[in-house]
Amino acid sequence: MTVDESADAQRGPLAGRVAVVTGVSRQAGIGFALTRELLAAGARVLVQSWTPHDADQVWGSDPAGMAGVLEALGGLGDQLAHVLADFADPLKPAWVIEQAVERFGHVDVLVANHARSSKQSLEQVTAAELDLAWAVNARGSVLLTQAFAAQHDDRRPGGRVILFTSGQHLAPMSLELPYAISKGAIHQMTASLSEALVDRGITVNTVNPGPVDTGWxxxxxxRQVANALPAGRWGRPEEVARLVRWLASDEAAWITGQVINSEGGFRRWVK
Incomplete structure (x- = not known):
């Protein structure tokens, strides 16, 4: 081990690596916890947000605004950068990766945590919302992966793509059809994206975090969901973050093409 490698090891398992984390806009959210965990592991991180989406949801924007979110992560600087980008625009995924390369020189880890949510049943669903959910959730994840792979230097260790699905493959989500359908596409693309990148030493895995308490x-x-969880509580964002940090680390180098259900034994049939 060289002197530089020894110093990196002391700083954390992801020291010297750069991550892009999408969907970071609320301190109560999973994206915030992911970023905090990766920063603590020594990574430099560029985060993407699209706060107008939060403003339209029942949970609303972070009370402290995006400035408060970034400050709570340690503030912008050598370790943290931020971009505002709407993935409804097909050019934005590549632009986000370009911004990270411009800021930090390269990207080793992509965590596509962003999601568009809309409460539409079969009776309510519209073509416009189906198209938008597909564009943001599924297409955005593919184009981010494409742009990540295009800039990746395969001589660097630790190439990682970590996507996010939901529980639609385990139980129906009939009141969230655009969201569930687009998240189902992410579940199904995992193996194919993994196959496309495995010979380059890049792993691709997807996380289903299960019910996570982010205030929504x-x-x-x-109460109902807590009763269906053996621990009697929802999952916590930091529990998802620890799984993602492990998938981003050298310890997970042999894991690829997997959809990991991190649900705490969620029993969907309990009322």
């Missing part, structure tokens, strides 16, 4: 659920839904 009603009191009744919170």
């Amino acid at each position: 659920a009603s009191p009744e839904l919170t």
Whole structure:
């Protein structure tokens, strides 16, 4: 081990590596916890947000605004950068990766955590929302992966793509059709993206985090879901973050093409 490698090891398992994390806009959110965990592991991180989406949702924007989110992550500087980008624009995924390369020189880890949510049942679903959910959730994830792979130097260790699906492959989500369908596409693309990149030493895995308490659920839904979890509580963002940090590390180098259900034993049939 060289002197530089020894110093990196002391700084953390991801020291010297650069990550892009999408969907970072609320301190209560999974993206925030992911970024904090990767920073603590020594990575430099560029985060993407699209706060107008939060403003349109029941949970709303972060009370401290995006400036407060970034400050809580340690502030912009040598370790942290930020871009605002709407993945409804097909050019934005590549632009986000370009911004990370311009800022940090390269990208080793892509965490596509962003998601567009819309409450539409079969009776309510519209072509416009189906197209938008597909564009943001599924197409955005593919184009981010494409841009990541295009800039990746295969001589560097630790090439990682980590995508996010939901529980639609385990139980119906009939009141969230555009979201569930587009997240189902991410589940199905995992093996094919992995195959496309495995010979380059880049792993591709997808996380289904299960029910995670990020402040969006009603009191009744919170109670009902907690009753369906053996621990009697929802998952926590930091629990998802630890899984992602492991997948981004050298310890997970042999894992690729997998959809990992991190759900705490969620029993969907319990009322």
